[in-house]
Amino acid sequence: MSTVIKTTGLTKSYGDYKAVDSLDLNVGLGQIYGFLGQNGAGKTTTIRMLLGLIKPTSGDIELFGDSLRGKQKELLKRIGSIVEFSGFYENLTARENLMINARLMGVHKASALSEALEIVGLHQETKKLVGNYSLGMKQRLGIARAILHHPELLILDEPTNGLDPVGIKEIRRLIRSLADERKMTILISSHILSEVEQLADQVGILHQGRLLEEISLAELMKRNRTYMEFQVSNENKAALLLEQQFGIADYEVRGDGSLRIYSHLGQQGNLNRVFVQEGLEVTKMAISGETLEDYFVRLIGGGTIG
Amino acid sequence: MVDLLYTELLKLKRAKMFLVSIIGAAAAPLMIFIGYLDRKAKVPDEPVQFADAFTETNLYVVLLIGTLLYGVITAYLFHREYAEDTLKNLLTIPVPRIRLMVSKLLLLFLWMLMLTLFSWSLVLLLGLLAGYEGLSIGVVTDSIQQFLIGGALLFLMTTPTMFVTLLFKNYVPTIIFTAAITMGNVALANSEYRVLFPWSIPHVIATGSFVSQYPAYYSYISIIAVSLLGFAVSAIYFKRADVG
Numbered sequence: 001m002s003t004v005i006k007t008t009g010l011t012k013s014y015g016d017y018k019a020v021d022s023l024d025l026n027v028g029l030g031q032i033y034g035f036l037g038q039n040g041a042g043k044t045t046t047i048r049m050l051l052g053l054i055k056p057t058s059g060d061i062e063l064f065g066d067s068l069r070g071k072q073k074e075l076l077k078r079i080g081s082i083v084e085f086s087g088f089y090e091n092l093t094a095r096e097n098l099m100i101n102a103r104l105m106g107v108h109k110a111s112a113l114s115e116a117l118e119i120v121g122l123h124q125e126t127k128k129l130v131g132n133y134s135l136g137m138k139q140r141l142g143i144a145r146a147i148l149h150h151p152e153l154l155i156l157d158e159p160t161n162g163l164d165p166v167g168i169k170e171i172r173r174l175i176r177s178l179a180d181e182r183k184m185t186i187l188i189s190s191h192i193l194s195e196v197e198q199l200a201d202q203v204g205i206l207h208q209g210r211l212l213e214e215i216s217l218a219e220l221m222k223r224n225r226t227y228m229e230f231q232v233s234n235e236n237k238a239a240l241l242l243e244q245q246f247g248i249a250d251y252e253v254r255g256d257g258s259l260r261i262y263s264h265l266g267q268q269g270n271l272n273r274v275f276v277q278e279g280l281e282v283t284k285m286a287i288s289g290e291t292l293e294d295y296f297v298r299l300i301g302g303g304t305i306g
Numbered sequence: 307m308v309d310l311l312y313t314e315l316l317k318l319k320r321a322k323m324f325l326v327s328i329i330g331a332a333a334a335p336l337m338i339f340i341g342y343l344d345r346k347a348k349v350p351d352e353p354v355q356f357a358d359a360f361t362e363t364n365l366y367v368v369l370l371i372g373t374l375l376y377g378v379i380t381a382y383l384f385h386r387e388y389a390e391d392t393l394k395n396l397l398t399i400p401v402p403r404i405r406l407m408v409s410k411l412l413l414l415f416l417w418m419l420m421l422t423l424f425s426w427s428l429v430l431l432l433g434l435l436a437g438y439e440g441l442s443i444g445v446v447t448d449s450i451q452q453f454l455i456g457g458a459l460l461f462l463m464t465t466p467t468m469f470v471t472l473l474f475k476n477y478v479p480t481i482i483f484t485a486a487i488t489m490g491n492v493a494l495a496n497s498e499y500r501v502l503f504p505w506s507i508p509h510v511i512a513t514g515s516f517v518s519q520y521p522a523y524y525s526y527i528s529i530i531a532v533s534l535l536g537f538a539v540s541a542i543y544f545k546r547a548d549v550g
Contacts, residue, residue, distance in 0.1 A: 051398045054548035076400040083398070087391025091320040100313045104399050129320070145395065 002029045002065070004153050004185045005050065010059035012045050012209075019045040021209040023059070027187055027202070032179050034200030034217070035189040038300065042209040043189040044084060047157045050187075051081055063153070077105070080151035082159055086142025090131030094122050094141050097130055098148055105149045116144040120174060136167035143174060147182075154178065154186045160195060172199060193293055207300040220292070228261040228268050230275070231284030235259050238280055245274055252298060257283075310401065310409035314383075318413075323382050330375040331421040334366040335428040342436065355440040356433050360449035361513070363429045367422070368456040368509040369491040373463075376418055377484030380464045383410045384471045385480070394549050403545050411468070415461050422457035426450060452512045459508030462529060465536025472544050501525045504532040 005027035012020040020042040027033040037043050048054045050061060052072045061068040063075045088097045098113045117123040120140040125133075130141065139159055146154055156175070160168040176199065178184050190196050196203060203220060205212045232238045235257050242248040242261065250262040261271070268285055275282050318324055342354045387393035396406060426449065433441070470483045487505045498517040500506040507529045509515070516522045 048394075048549070051394075052400065053394055053397060054550070055546075073400055073402070076398055079398070081398050083394050085391060087393075087395060089317050089390060089392060091322075092316070096316060096319065100316060101395070101399060103309045103313050104396070104401055 003027065003062070004029050004031075004064060005033075005187060006062040007046075007050075008060045008062075010046065010049060010061060011057045012042075012049060012054065013057040018209050020049070020056075023206075023209075023211050024214075025204060025211065026214065027185060029185055030179075030183060031201045032175070032186045032188065032199050034196030034203045035187055035206065036193065036196045036203055036296070037189075037191060037206035039191050041191075041206045043191075043206055044157055045209075046206070047081075047083060047155055047187075047189060050155060051079070051083065052076060053083070077149070078151055079153045079155060080146030080149065081155040081157075082139070082142040082146055083155075083157045085135075085161065086138050086145070088130040088133075088138060088141065091129060093127065093129055094125055094133075094144070097141065098145055101145050101148055107149050112148060116148045119147065120144040121170075135162050136164070136170070139163060139167070139171060140174070143171070143178075147178065147184075150182070152185065154184050156186065156188045158189055158191070160190070160192070168195070175199060193296060197292060205296065205299060212299050220295075226265055226287060226289055228265060228271070229284070229286045229288050230259045230261070230271070230282060232257050232259065232275055233281035233283075237278070238275055241274055241278055241280075242271070246271065260288075307405065307409060307412075310405060311412055314409050314413040317386075323379070327375065327379055327417070327421060328424065330371065330378075331367075331425050332428055334363050334371045335425055335432060337366060338363045338429070339432045339436065342438075346436075353439045354433075354436070356430075356438045357440055357445045357449070359429050359433055359438055360426070360445065360452070363425065364449070364452050364456055364512065365509060367425055367453070368460060368512065369495060369506060370488055372457070372460050373488045373491060373505055374484050375421070376414075376460055376464055377467045377480060377487075378477075379417060380414060380467045381471045381477050381480035383414055384468055385475065385477060388475045397549055404541055407468075407541060407544055411464075414464060415458075418457050418461050418464075419454075422453050426453045456508050456512035459511055459529060462533040463505050463508065463536075465533050465540060467536075469536050469540040469543065472540055472547070502528055504529050 003026055005025060007023050007025040010020060010023040010025070011018060023046060025046070035043050035046070045054065049056050050063070050068075052068060064078060066075060068075060089100070094117060095113055098116060102108075102113060114123060120143050122137065122140055122144060125137070130138065133141065143156075143159070146156070159175070160171050163171065172195065175186060175188065179186055188196070188199060197217065200217050202214070202216050204214045230238065235253050235255070238259055239251065239253055242251055242259075246264060246267070248261060248264055252260045252262070254260060264271070265287070268287070272282055272285055338359055342359065345352070346354065387396065397403065467480060467484060471480045474480070490503060491506045494500040494503050494506050498519050501510050501517050501520050502524060507525045510525055511529075516525065
């Protein structure tokens, strides 16, 4: 699969603070890539760098196989985007707002505006000024503006921010149809886990400016649904045994003698035997499931997401 | 550039600022007119001359109201892209930043030209209604020339205002800046230093009221240098600035 977005060591610093830190991002052709992270994780800063709105402190950005440096104008023409909330000229109608983009992008086909408005269901709002639009309508218009020129890559930064559940569902349906019917590659950032879970093929998890994991959703679901849980008399000694005798690093000490082990599934018998041989009292052993949300919270070291 | 100018014009459709600017441009002719009405009431035998009305209105426009009004329009044109959060859309289309800046300056020039001609026309209309005297081809051409030269030179002096707007991304510093300049214009109006202060030079050049202490080219150098410097620092800043 060819790569549409590739960043290498992408960093943006403000003084000593690194908003984005050594980011290596890979978005494949035709994917819906969920860029997941808490508010302030660095998602919007990354997207702004991808779109040339802010300059990276260091690192490289490749779009469609070409470096963004020096080819920004050509590359951005192949991209449609929404960065946070969509800004519009509120004294104009939806069509007039789109007309501005169409003129500047060289889209001269008269039907292009109607087509884009129809896709997002705003084709009947011919007289209403955008200043009178609801937030949901503005977000839909933002998508219409982003797809007006038939881009190959769509970058959507928190497109469902501030929307009610019906609006969120509508935007999700729209994004899915753009990927399926128009074969667009889509990067969608969100702090809402369920949103990414329902849309994305590939997920990148960003926390405090660093990419913690880049993984397919299928793999993520498979890998993180099951774990072994032990209740022992001394969890620290148990942890030492796990590392020294089994080479297990992917575990979690949860306090009160409880341990969760995320690898070596199926070896619970061996683990139990060693614990007992080493003088530990095992009072509970179970195979349990972890929700995706639990996984993310663990990955980012606490806090909340979604 | 034609497309950019077209879209800049489209953005003004239904914009209240356009009407506000017309009202602002009417202020000077109306103030002068009211002043003449008052004088007429007190000294009915002394006729009001068109040439005086045009000269005094141009003085008010160039030194007082124009500086403030055109400063606010400059701030509106550049700041609205930040205030309405539309700049990031334009820059990701992508529109080159300098071309965007130049297209806005072009629109500003046309807008100022329109307001200048509106002010002049209003003086003429009010003068005809009130029966001013001394209207001749010479008065018409001289006054139009003075208004247009004053307006064009005021346009050159909008580049520092543009920089203040881009730097602070807020109307308030721009208004304070233009108010301070207007105060400077008032303070220097009767001083020989008016030929050196860039914002009072438009009136000096438009009316040819140079002073013997300083050669005329000092005034030209001063206004051109400040204008170019304003443009250059704006361009450098806008091109390099991160868009948050």
